Amino acid sequence: xxxxxxxxxxxxxxxxxxxxxxxxxxxxxxxxxxxxxxxxxxxxxxxxxxxxxxxxxxxxxxxxxxxxxxxxxxxxxxxxxxxxxxxxxxxxxxxxxxxxxxxxxxxxxxxxxxxxxxxxxxxxxxxxxxxxxxxxxxxxxxxxxxxxxxxxxxxxxxxxxxxxxxxxxxxxxxxxxxxxxxxxxxxxxxxxxxxxxxxxxxxxxxxxxxxxxxxxxxxxxxxxxxxxxxxxxxxxxxxxxxxxxxxxxxxxxxxxxxxxxxxxxxxxxxxxxxxxxxxxxxxxxxxxxxxxxxxxxxxxxxxxxxxxxxxxxxxxxxxxxxxxxxxxxxxxxxxxxxxxxxxxxxxxxxxxxxxxxxxxxxxxxxxxxxxxxxxxxxxxxxxxxxxxxxxxxxxxxxxxxxxxxxxxxxxxxxxxxxxxxxxxxxxxxxxxxxxxxxxxxxxxxxxxxxxxxxxxxxxxxxxxxxxxxxxxxxxxxx
Numbered sequence: 001x002x003x004x005x006x007x008x009x010x011x012x013x014x015x016x017x018x019x020x021x022x023x024x025x026x027x028x029x030x031x032x033x034x035x036x037x038x039x040x041x042x043x044x045x046x047x048x049x050x051x052x053x054x055x056x057x058x059x060x061x062x063x064x065x066x067x068x069x070x071x072x073x074x075x076x077x078x079x080x081x082x083x084x085x086x087x088x089x090x091x092x093x094x095x096x097x098x099x100x101x102x103x104x105x106x107x108x109x110x111x112x113x114x115x116x117x118x119x120x121x122x123x124x125x126x127x128x129x130x131x132x133x134x135x136x137x138x139x140x141x142x143x144x145x146x147x148x149x150x151x152x153x154x155x156x157x158x159x160x161x162x163x164x165x166x167x168x169x170x171x172x173x174x175x176x177x178x179x180x181x182x183x184x185x186x187x188x189x190x191x192x193x194x195x196x197x198x199x200x201x202x203x204x205x206x207x208x209x210x211x212x213x214x215x216x217x218x219x220x221x222x223x224x225x226x227x228x229x230x231x232x233x234x235x236x237x238x239x240x241x242x243x244x245x246x247x248x249x250x251x252x253x254x255x256x257x258x259x260x261x262x263x264x265x266x267x268x269x270x271x272x273x274x275x276x277x278x279x280x281x282x283x284x285x286x287x288x289x290x291x292x293x294x295x296x297x298x299x300x301x302x303x304x305x306x307x308x309x310x311x312x313x314x315x316x317x318x319x320x321x322x323x324x325x326x327x328x329x330x331x332x333x334x335x336x337x338x339x340x341x342x343x344x345x346x347x348x349x350x351x352x353x354x355x356x357x358x359x360x361x362x363x364x365x366x367x368x369x370x371x372x373x374x375x376x377x378x379x380x381x382x383x384x385x386x387x388x389x390x391x392x393x394x395x396x397x398x399x400x401x402x403x404x405x406x407x408x409x410x411x412x413x414x415x416x417x418x419x420x421x422x423x424x425x426x427x428x429x430x431x432x433x434x435x436x437x438x439x440x441x442x443x444x445x446x447x448x449x450x451x452x453x454x455x456x457x458x459x460x461x462x463x464x465x466x467x468x469x470x471x472x473x474x475x476x477x478x
Contacts, residue, residue: 006188006240009260010195013147013170014187016266017178022139027268031138031145032459034097037276037432038108039474040439041096042089043072044356047442050334051092054216055085066123068116071474072443079120083172083226087112087219093356094215094338097420098275098284099145100320100388100396103152105164107270109218110144113172113225115471117179122468126181134470135463140175142271147171149270153263153391160255163200165221170194172225182233189238193228195250196242207327210336263391273394276420278431281356285321286344288415289398293348295413296402300349307350307368309404313376315341316399316412318384326378334359342373345400387416396421433457443476 006014022028045051056075057063068082069075070089077085087109090096097108114137122132148171157164173194177187200221204213232238243250244259251259280290300306315321327340337343337359346369347354357363387395399414419428436456440449452473456462462470 006192006238007243009243010188010191010240012266013174013191014184016147017143017174018184018187020143020266022142022268024142024268024272027142027271028135028138028463029459030271030274031141032462033276033429033432034108034141034145034271034274035111035134035138036436036456037278038090038096038111039071040436041091041093042086043439043443044095045089045092046072048092048356050212051088051215054088057081068119068123069471069475071115071471072476074476077116079116080223080227080230082116082120083112084216084219084223085112086115087168087222088216089219091218092215093281094283095277095281095356098277099149099152099270100275100284100394101149101153102156102389103158103164103167104284104320104324105148105152105167106218107145107148107168107171107274108141109165109168109222110148110172110175110225111141112219112222113176114140114144114179115467116223117176117226117229118467119471121179122466122471129181132179132467133463134465134467136179137467138463140179142268143266144171144175145270145274146266146268147174149274150262150264150266151260154261155255157255158202161201162254163202163205163217165217166197166199168218169197169221169225169228172222173228176226177229177232180229180233182229185238186232186235188240189236190229190232192238192240192242193232193236194225196239197224197228199254204335205324205339207329207336210339211333212335214335214339273422275396275418275422276428276432278420278428278435279418280344280354281338281359282344282354283325283339283341284418285318285325285396286341286398287418287420288396289315289317289321289341289400290344290348290354291418292398292400292413292415293345294352294354295415296400296410297349297352299410299413300402303410305404307372309406310349310372310375310402311405312403313345313349313372314401314403315345315376315378316381316384316401316414317341317378318388318397319380320385320388321398322378322380328373331364334361337364340373341378342376343369345376346372394421448473 067076148167177190325341397416403409
């Protein structure tokens with residue numbers, strides 16, 4: 001089939017991955033920061049049995065000669081299962097990067113596919129192909145971020161009940177197909193297959209069904225991207241009007257008949273403006289609320305008040321926050337709790353912290369948490385909602401007001417931009433490095449930590465490193 005008959009949205013994605021040269025040093029620098037942070041998030045997830053029970057080969061004991069290494073483990077897997085493992089680790093604790101627009105998502109989820117494919121290709125090189133270097137991984141990350149993020153800017157999949165991981169699948173498919181050296185026709189076929197594919201519902205992110213699938217859904221999507229690229233490489237046909245076909249295309253079936261709209265062409269905008277979760281493992285719409293709650297916890301101590309003196313907490317916020325994480329009633333599991341702004345504000349008010357372990361059952365059993373949750377209420381500030389969507393601001397503002405039973409109150413604490421925002425990079429990046437170091441220490445002995453840090457904190461050296469050498473450095477021997 002001629003490429004001219006493919007839907008323009010598909011053609012534009014393929015043109016971008018094949019032809020665009022990433023020349024923005026800011027984008028590559030941010031991708032470097034993103035790489036370290038994302039790997040660190042995956043390493044922290046290895047502390048949780050709910051995650052590790054899903055890792056490894058599908059058939060226990062299976063290893064693949066020259067297969068994909070999974071950071072922090074001794075697994076050696078095929079590229080599809082390798083992508084699932086890396087992707088599930090990355091996303092498990094809701095601590096990796098975030099993109100907020102008409103659609104929300106976590107573009108570093110694509111690193112599962114990118115690292116798995118890069119390691120696979122490096123260990124099984126195509127004759128005549130140059131060895132892949134880590135700079136190639138950083139460039140692929142920029143492109144995956146851009147595809148997912150640019151589509152998300154103007155197109156809300158959540159409003160039609162679809163989960164944002166479908167954009168992970170599309171972006172991963174396109175980028176790894178190009179990395180694998182597929183022909184243009186094959187890349188077109190692969191991307192069309194991703195749109196035709198069944199798309200995940202948001203059921204598992206919301207009451208009454210919030211559950212742990214939200215922690216591995218991106219791993220599933222990124223591994224599917226690798227699988228579809230491999231199928232296209234094997235000669236599987238594509239579907240040129242996968243989006244626009246009357247009645248049976250994606251637009252009519254899943255998007256209420258509406259075509260996608262775009263705010264900007266693909267470039268490097270998304271990576272340059274990505275949001276890092278640095279201080280708190282919390283759904284991103286709550287990050288500024290948690291920061292404000294930490295400030296208030298200090299003010300409580302100074303004023304001689306305690307949480308028992310609180311009559312109400314009002315959260316002035318933006319519409320997306322209310323739609324996603326404003327939640328009362330029972331919270332059944334960690335996945336439920338880290339999507340409840342009342343829970344994520346109550347924890348720092350009580351304990352002066354918010355860590356991944358604070359979502360576990362033993363902490364949640366503290367009766368003070370639910371008592372305080374009942375007193376916390378959200379109201380929308382229309383200006384906060386406008387600023388959230390304003391491309392020049394992209395704020396994620398929250399403001400907390402605490403009133404006491406004696407009629408007094410604390411001054412409202414407002415935080416417009418979380419520390420992981422592009423506007424706070426100077427404050428955020430040193431803390432991002434510290435987060436990475438802390439996560440390395442969870443898994444590796446001191447000597448291995450030292451070697452990893454010596455390479456990864458030296459950007460020029462890291463960029464020039466072969467992917468296979470980088471992945472070997474992250475392996476844990478049995």
